[in-house]
Amino acid sequence: MSKDNKRRDSKGRILRTGEQQRQDGKFMYAYRGRDNKMHYVYSWKLEPTDKLPAGKRECKALRELEKEIEKSLNEEVAYHGGDVTVLGLAERYISLKTGVRHNTAAGYKTVLNLLKRDIFGSKRIDEVKVSDAKEWLIKLQQGGKHYSSIHTIRGVLRPAFRMAVEDDLLKKNPFDWELSTVIVNDSVKREAVTPKQERLFLDFIKGDKHYSQYYEGVYILFKTGMRISEFCGLTLDDIDMENRKIKIHHQLQRTREGVYLIEDTKTTYGERILPMSEGVYQCFQKLIKKRKKWKVEPMVDGKAGFLVLDKNGMPYLALHWEKRFEYALGKYNRIFKEELPIITPHICRHTYCTNMAKAGISPKSLQYLMGHSDIATTLGYYTHYKFNDVEKEVRELERRLSGE
Numbered sequence: 001m002s003k004d005n006k007r008r009d010s011k012g013r014i015l016r017t018g019e020q021q022r023q024d025g026k027f028m029y030a031y032r033g034r035d036n037k038m039h040y041v042y043s044w045k046l047e048p049t050d051k052l053p054a055g056k057r058e059c060k061a062l063r064e065l066e067k068e069i070e071k072s073l074n075e076e077v078a079y080h081g082g083d084v085t086v087l088g089l090a091e092r093y094i095s096l097k098t099g100v101r102h103n104t105a106a107g108y109k110t111v112l113n114l115l116k117r118d119i120f121g122s123k124r125i126d127e128v129k130v131s132d133a134k135e136w137l138i139k140l141q142q143g144g145k146h147y148s149s150i151h152t153i154r155g156v157l158r159p160a161f162r163m164a165v166e167d168d169l170l171k172k173n174p175f176d177w178e179l180s181t182v183i184v185n186d187s188v189k190r191e192a193v194t195p196k197q198e199r200l201f202l203d204f205i206k207g208d209k210h211y212s213q214y215y216e217g218v219y220i221l222f223k224t225g226m227r228i229s230e231f232c233g234l235t236l237d238d239i240d241m242e243n244r245k246i247k248i249h250h251q252l253q254r255t256r257e258g259v260y261l262i263e264d265t266k267t268t269y270g271e272r273i274l275p276m277s278e279g280v281y282q283c284f285q286k287l288i289k290k291r292k293k294w295k296v297e298p299m300v301d302g303k304a305g306f307l308v309l310d311k312n313g314m315p316y317l318a319l320h321w322e323k324r325f326e327y328a329l330g331k332y333n334r335i336f337k338e339e340l341p342i343i344t345p346h347i348c349r350h351t352y353c354t355n356m357a358k359a360g361i362s363p364k365s366l367q368y369l370m371g372h373s374d375i376a377t378t379l380g381y382y383t384h385y386k387f388n389d390v391e392k393e394v395r396e397l398e399r400r401l402s403g404e
């Protein structure tokens with residue numbers, strides 16, 4: 001893969017969405033038809049000017065086939081600027097998205113359901129002005145939609161209208177502006193907890209008669225920075241106790257219909273091996289030791305041996321852990337005068353990353369540990385320094401330079 005993370009063929013050419021080159025050199029294009037099923041076409045050439053490999057029969061180039069498919073789909077849906085509604089455009093854009101994960105697909109479905117109910121969805125795309133788009137999103141927020149939900153909605157419509165512009169149906173994208181300049185960002189900022197707050201919460205969990213059963217999981221989340229879905233997906237095969245390594249190469253999810261499934265990590269960078277500290281090693285030992293053995297091990301997409309199971313013998317999900325954190329924190333704050341801030345599994349990850357940055361680990365090492373695809377995300381944690389952190393580093397640097 002190239003440094004810019006774009007997929008390329010054997011000649012270094014950037015591959016478009018849906019395009020792939022197989023190991024034998026043949027190109028493939030995957031697309032979703034009007035029947036909502038996946039279809040595939042193949043060619044030994046990407047562009048018409050490509051030379052045909054020796055011994056292969058003459059064929060149309062992949063991108064010639066793509067144009068024919070595009071034209072056919074366009075004709076099927078009467079794809080003309082004056083006939084397409086906002087809903088129709090969104091449906092078309094989503095139909096061309098391939099290989100999306102179930103969470104993304106669920107988000108698409110939510111947006112489409114909103115457009116089906118809202119009069120804005122029936123509006124013709126050539127009648128939507130910039131002011132209309134802004135006014136609609138403002139009304140959504142005034143009607144109770146949060147910034148994050150509106151961000152998702154605009155995340156579908158902005159590229160959908162961009163597609164319409166690229167197809168020469170429109171001259172301008174009415175959603176091509178910064179969201180934060182129009183609606184209020186009411187998202188709750190996720191703040192890392194302090195070392196003292198982390199210690200107080202862990203000590204409370206460990207000493208509480210009920211919540212102590214979750215101590216090992218909470219400790220591991222605080223001390224490894226794993227995504228909660230990655231932790232839930234861990235199996236006995238992923239824990240190398242001899243070499244003290246944690247192998248992360250998938251995550252556990254559950255659809256809205258209640259179906260458990262194994263998915264790849266959030267990004268390819270999410271596949272990593274984490275070292276165990278002594279404390280994490282001991283917690284894994286205890287989790288494995290107290291893990292109840294079932295006559296029939298639950299299996300999800302061919303994987304079994306999940307570390308934490310519920311009373312029905314099914315693996316714990318992110319939602320389960322989030323609720324345990326919520327209830328434990330509520331109990332702590334009812335008992336003690338000095339309340340703790342919101343603590344969730346994701347804040348454990350946030351806290352770990354911040355603590356590692358303050359401890360002086362290099363950005364590239366921290367990027368690897370966190371499984372971030374973009375180094376800019378990792379570097380953001382190095383901006384969480386307070387004056388005391390900076391002063392400490394400056395004094396240490398001064399001592400080194402002076403030879404003390």
